Amino acid sequence: MRYESVLVSLSPTEVRDRIRKRVEGIQSSKADDGFEFRTNSGILVGSVSPATLPDGSDGSRLRYRTSILSATAAHAKRTGTALRDAVSSALVTD
Incomplete structure (x- = not known):
């Protein structure tokens, strides 16, 4: 599986909250020092x-x-992109 990563000018909790509000069909859970x-x-x-x-x-x-x-993975990719889109206004660029 391939993942991309971006820096966001929000705390992990703020990212989680924004994703919960904007992305349907997502469950979040505590993981180590952040969320999955x-x-x-x-x-x-x-x-x-x-x-x-x-x-x-x-x-x-x-x-x-x-x-x-796979078809299931295609849905996961679209959903993963929706996570990024949910915080797009707070992305940090170099």
């Missing part, structure tokens, strides 16, 4: 964890699924 996101069928489509942004401030790293291996 799964489809209702249990497929992992992303995760968020704390990160230090390039300017030294606190933020998050969102990893989201991008690979397609």
Whole structure:
């Protein structure tokens, strides 16, 4: 499976809350120092964890699924992209 990652200028909890509001069919659960996101069928489509942004401030790293291996995986990829889109206004670029 392939994942992309982006830096986000929100805390992991804020990322989780934004994704919950904007992405249907997603379940989140606590994982290590952040959260995992799964489809209702249990497929992992992303995760968020704390990160230090390039300017030294606190933020998050969102990893989201991008690979397609089957019809189910295609849905997971679309859902993973929806995770990223949910926080697009807070993405951090170098």
